[in-house]
Amino acid sequence: xxxxxxxxxxxxxxxxxxxxxxxxxxxxxxxxxxxxxxxxxxxxxxxxxxxxxxxxxxxxxxxxxxxxxxxxxxxxxxxxxxxxxxxxxxxxxxxxxxxxxxxxxxxxxxxxxxxx
Amino acid sequence: xxxxxxxxxxxxxxxxxxxxxxxxxxxxxxxxxxxxxxxxxxxxxxxxxxxxxxxxxxxxxxxxxxxxxxxxxxxxxxxxxxxxxxxxxxxxxxxxxxxxxxxxxxxxxxxxx
Numbered sequence: 001x002x003x004x005x006x007x008x009x010x011x012x013x014x015x016x017x018x019x020x021x022x023x024x025x026x027x028x029x030x031x032x033x034x035x036x037x038x039x040x041x042x043x044x045x046x047x048x049x050x051x052x053x054x055x056x057x058x059x060x061x062x063x064x065x066x067x068x069x070x071x072x073x074x075x076x077x078x079x080x081x082x083x084x085x086x087x088x089x090x091x092x093x094x095x096x097x098x099x100x101x102x103x104x105x106x107x108x109x110x111x112x113x114x115x116x
Numbered sequence: 117x118x119x120x121x122x123x124x125x126x127x128x129x130x131x132x133x134x135x136x137x138x139x140x141x142x143x144x145x146x147x148x149x150x151x152x153x154x155x156x157x158x159x160x161x162x163x164x165x166x167x168x169x170x171x172x173x174x175x176x177x178x179x180x181x182x183x184x185x186x187x188x189x190x191x192x193x194x195x196x197x198x199x200x201x202x203x204x205x206x207x208x209x210x211x212x213x214x215x216x217x218x219x220x221x222x223x224x225x226x227x228x229x
Binding site: 031033035040041042043045048050088090093100101102103104105106107108109 | 117120122147149158159161164174206208210212216217218219220221222223225
């Protein structure tokens with residue numbers, strides 16, 4: 001079965017610093033999702049990547065999917081306290097039959113703390 | 117994008133009782149899902165609730181324990197029946213939009229005593 005491994009498990013950075021979170025899959029990724037979760041709350045959709053080599057940006061967050069579609073990275077530039085939370089990568093468990101089937105598996109998450 | 121609301125946001129319930137969680141979406145969607153996140157764990161899909169058909173449950177989840185309604189394309193409910201402390205979790209509804217973007221609601225934090 002497919003597994004997603006995230007690294008690092010936790011990260012403490014000084015405000016203003018850049019950081020990268022990685023997500024590695026045991027199988028080819030046909031749809032890779034990045035979410036942010038604050039403790040005890042729902043998931044905030046950040047980005048979805050589908051194509052090998054694809055890169056998307058939103059504000060100071062950039063996500064990439066490698067050409068082989070087995071690894072994705074999430075990069076935050078000039079981190080702020082508002083970036084703190086748990087970052088989760090997710091992938092469609094059932095495959096990609098013309099689109100997502102909605103059954104996502106997730107990595108264990110990366111807990112990000114940003115020191116002011 | 118989709119805006120999803122859930123009610124209640126949190127609740128504390130007695131063992132043996134039931135709780136119904138509501139999920140409202142701001143647009144019509146075909147595919148709606150219910151997930152559970154147990155303390156310290158990642159999310160697990162409970163069931164898929166498509167309008168006009170019976171909900172489809174994942175292995176380990178049964179309709180008697182988690183009955184689901186999907187009366188229209190913007191609304192769904194999940195009931196957690198005969199609760200035990202092991203049901204203490206965050207319950208989230210989720211939708212997939214055309215283009216495969218998948219959004220989650222803010223969650224319902226359930227504590228069973």
